[in-house]
Structure formats: C-alpha cells, structure tokens
Amino acid sequence: MTDSQSAFVSGGRRQKYLGNRGLIALIAFLSAFVPLSTDLYLPALPGMSKYFQVSAEQVNLTLIFFFIVFAAGMLFWGPLSDKYGRRPILIAGLAIYSLAGFLCAISQDINQLIAFRILQAIGGSSASAVAMAMIKDVYDSRNREMILAWVSSMVLISPMAAPVLGALLLGFTSWRGVFVVLGVIGFVALSGSLALVETLNTRYTGTLSQSIGRLAVVLKNPGFLSLLIVFSLLSFSSMAFIASSSYIYIDGFGLSEKLFSLYFAFNALGMIGGPMLYLRLSKRFRRYSIIIAGFISTFLGGLLVYHLGSLQPWIFALCLFPATTMGSCIRTPGANLMLEQQEEDTGSASALMSCFGILMGSMGMTVISQEWSNTIRILGLMNILVGVLCLCLWLLLSNRPFVKQIP
Template structure:
C-alpha cells in the first residue's frame, strides 16, 4: 500500500492575491499555453492560405516553427527562472507573447506572420517552462502529486475544445480576430502574473551562461535523465495519433468532419480521466505498481488495435481508449518522480521535461508521415513497441540502487 510521508501539504509561499484556488487556475492556464496558441487557430489555416495566396506548406510553417521555438524557448526560460525567479520570467515572457499575438493579427504577409509566430512561441514557452517548477516550489509530497494530476487533467480539456471554439470564432470574426483573442488571453495571463507572488526560495547565482549550463548539470543526474527518457517516449505514440487522427477517421473510415470531432473528443476524455483515476488508485496502490499497470495496458491496447482496429471506427476508438487512458494516468507519478530527483534547479528540470516531450512528439509526427497508407497498423505497433521499451527500461532502472526506493514509494 502507498504510505506517503507525513509532510505538510501547505504551500511554501502564500498567494495573497490569487489564493489557493486562484493559483491552481493560474497554473492550468500557464500549462495550457501551447494548445491555446495552436489548436485555437487550426480551423483558420485554410482561410489564411487562401488570403495570402501562398502554398499550404508556408502556412503550416506558422505551426511547425511555433513548436520548434516553443521547445527551444522552454530550455532558456526554465534555467533563467531558477536565477531570476518565476515571476520576472513570466512578466517578460507573457508580455512578449501578448504583443506578438497582436502583431500576428496585423501581419501584412505570410512571412511577417511566421516571424511573429516565432516570437509568440518564445514568449509563450516561458509559461510552460515555469508552471511545473511552481508546483514543485509550492506543494510538498502528496499534495504536489495531486496538484500535478489536477492541472494535467484540466489542461487536456483545452486541446479538445480549442478547435471547436476556433471554428465558432471564425463564424464571428476573421483569422485576424483569433490572433487578437490570443493577444487578449496573453494580457489576462499577464494580469495573473502581476498578481502572482514569487515562490522560489533559493535562487541560483553566477552568470547567465552558467545559469543556462545548469541544464547540463540536471542532465548529468542519471536518475533524472533515465526517467526523463523513459516517460518522454509515450509522447511519440500520442502525437502520432493526434497528427494522423483526421486521416484515420475521415479517409480510412469515411466519417464526416463532425463525426470525427466526436471520436477525437472521446479520445480526449481518456486523456482527461487518466490523472483523476491515478489520484484514486494512488490511495490504495504504490506508484511503482500503477506505472507497471499502465505500461501493460498500453501494450494490450496496441495489440487490440492491430487485431481489431481496422474493422470500424467505433472498435478502433474503443481499442485506442485504454492506451490513451494509461498514458495520461502515468503522467502525474512520472512528473512527480522526475521532479523528486532534483533538490534544486526545478526550473531547468521543468523545462527539460516539457522540451523532451515536445521533441518526442515531433518524432511521432515524422514517423507517421512515412507511411500514410497503414496509419492504424502504425498506431497499434507504436503502442506495443513503446510500451515494451518503456516498461522494460522502467523495470531495469528501478532495480538499480539509484532508483530502487521507487518500488517502496
């Protein structure tokens, strides 16, 4: 059974203006910056391509380059937040995001839009880099793990509803209006950042180059790096499905875009329920056992996809559901365990976690693009292979003296 330490669940720093609930909502919005910045304007991509009269690949660069620079930005903002504090980094980054969003709205050509999207990515990445670090600053032990689960569960709602909201907004405004809304959202988060009170207790010292070098120090921690690699692998299959889902349902199964959105929402439901189920299970079982179970379910789900997934869209959705549920269920304990390996440099650790997940997800998009004729087989195979690889590495690593205590945690 799980016996958490009797550590205090109170935050290390009281939030005078935000309060406990306000801080939780604030963390959800910080963690949701990426989907808010991408999924919200996805329905406008064809309109933008027509408006600028450019090839589709140029418009898609506004999405691809956003992810690349978002990932790079996290690696910069995280260490800087360890040196200068979470609040200053948020104030600078979110201000840049809001301004860049408004500049996107007034872009005169596609190249200006691409450039302003890069600036938007760099600014917005500050929020994602700092969000998990704040959780480590503020919450202790069991409360930290529950907060991670709640935040991650709520964040999943955003990519599920953002495209729907974006499509609705297009009936009321143009693509420029969507970027204005993104800029206004940035201003709202900026107001929250102003109200936010600093949570880091001990700041780093030394030059900025030395501060950025803390990323290397964190990566030299074998306990952190091994867990980082193991748990980032799940992003490959997750993003592979998301990037190919419309092709699977609309091209392979022949459903309409409206019906596709229902199937996508069903999968998003699994992502949302996973962290909540973990909270319930962790009251009775050890983290080690739950993570083992998640890897096992992922493998079995992959087998079900291979054997039955091509028959019809309903069976495919049902076969995929357990893998998605298991992946999201493993996120809170994996994030907790990775953060627990670092007594300092929480910002650097947080940024590496976010960046690695983005990089692995991008790899999944690349893999799926190599063979668009057998998407369902690839999705099933990825879940089996990655489930076996991650699960095997997990069992090996947790037998080493370095992480053997995880079995009792």
C-alpha cells in the same frame, strides 16, 4: 552548506492576491499553453492549407516549428527563472506570446505565419518552463502528487475544449480569428502573472552563463535522466495523434469540422480522467505497478488501432482510448518522481522535463506528417513501439539505486 547550496538565497511564497486556489488555477492555465496553442486551430488546418494553396505538410510546419522552438525556449527560460524568479520570466514571455498571436492573425502567407508562430513559441515556452517549477516551489512531496493530478486534469480539459471552440469559431470567423483568440489568451495569462507573488524560495546567485549551465548539472543526475527518457517517450505517439487527428477524421473518414471536434473530445476525456484515475488506483496499488499497466495499455491500444482503427471513426476513437487514458494516468507519478530527484535547480529540471517531452512529440509529429498510405496504421505502430520501449526501460531502470523513490 555545500558550494552549490551557497549559491542560493531566500525568497518569498505567500500569495496575497491570488490565494491558493487562484495559484493552482494560474499554474493549470500556464501548463495548458501547449494544447491551447495547437489544438485550438486543429480544425482550421485543412482550410488553411487551401487558403494558402500549400500542402498539408507545409501547414503542419506551423505545429512542428512551434513545438521545436517551444522546447528550446524552455531551456532558456527555466534556468533564468531559478536566477531571477518565476514572476518576471512569466511577464516577459507572456507579453511576447500575446503580441505574436495577433501577428499570426495578420499573416499574408505561410512563411509569415510560420515565423510568427516561432515568435509565439519563444514567448509561450516561459509558461511551461515555470508552471511545474512553481508546484515544486510551493508543495512538499506528499501533497505534490495530488496537486499534479488536479492540475493535469484541469490542463487536459483544453485538448477537449480547444478543438470544439476552434470549430465553433470557424462557424463565424476565419482561421485569423482563432489566432486573435490565442492573443487574448496570452493577455489573460499575463494579467494573472502580474497578480502573482513570487513563489521561488531560493534563487541562484551565479552568473547568467552559470545559470544556463545548471541544465548540464541536472542532466548529470542519473536518477533524473533515466526517468526523463522513459516518460518523455510517451509524447512521441500522443502528439502524433494530435497532429494527424484532423486529417484522419476530416480527410480520411470524411467528417465535418464540428463532428471531428466531438470525436477528438472523446479521446480527450480519457486524458482528463487519467490523473484522477491514478489518484484512485494509487490508494490500492503500488505506483510501480500502475506505471507498468500504463505502458501495457499504450501497447494494447496501438495493436487495436493497427488492426481495427481504419474501419470506422468511432472504432478508431474506441481503440485509441486505452492508450490516451493510461498514458495520461501515469504522467502524474512520472512527473513527481522526476521532480523528487532534484532538491535544487527546479526551474532547470522543469524545463528539461517539458523540453524532452515536446522534442519527442515533435519527432512523432514529423513522422506522422509524412505521406503514408495508411496513417492510422502508422499511428498504431507508433503506440506499439512506445508501449514496448517504455515498459522495457522502466523495468530496467526504475529499481536502480540511483533512482530516488517516493514512499
């Protein structure tokens, strides 16, 4: 036994209350906290800007700061979950998230709302830090990819359903009611976490500072780091679309909030179908080739958006569809490949995966939130850039000997 292995002690996995299906449902719910926490109030963003009498860029800070703090929070919760277990981390974080949701609902100005969103991000980041680690805890590499695909599809229903639900909520309540719903969502997840039986099989027994230090150990793994860079870049353009979608459809094309939610749901359908598409394609094609096709589709989608996206809202939605579908498709093998690079420190690895993706997404959201003369063309350029860069990095790094492959 190595020195690293000796710092771990055995734990339990069996689910007495949730069962296997309940565990998968809980993991999917936890994984959906980012889209639920953002997409649900996307239709309310223009109205919030008018209510607080501030610019769209200031209102977008409730998204941008949420993502930045959410990403940083995962780097705290992830290593702690390797030391203390997944369940106590979830209970603590979700209690904070639920409370913060209700506080957001009573905000009196934009600064208060931003502050409470930061608190909500701190709590909610525990869910994303732990969810993927739980999959690695319970499932071996052969079954993990299928579970990742199913969970991803279940999770990606939220980008489609959340704006529709948000628009419906705005029909009989204000943006404050939307944040009350987020508080309730946190409470539901907290209830599920209380029923959870600990999934962690081995616990790190080092000190608290040593637990946080495991992040550096994981980043020193060249196989994990190279894949982390490649697949995190996808979030740069995908989250830029999330941040700009309501302004493109409502302010740019002049659509109603309800009609916007339907167009947004169309692109979300591609995201939902992506993981299932991967499972079908993987029966006939190599994982390596599917990932190449995904990056090429992102590039081609960007070209279409750049040249044709400004014509009509339905044309914009159709042009973006290849990028959203294939981008979602290749996240499943990308996540499994990254998890396979680490035998231990799964919480730290999972936290870094989510953190890097959200940081890249925050950068994309910051770029798209600037006062561009043509936001649609900028979004197209972002997809072009991501497609080309990811493809080049994948071809350069994926076949190196330090990257552990899955048969």
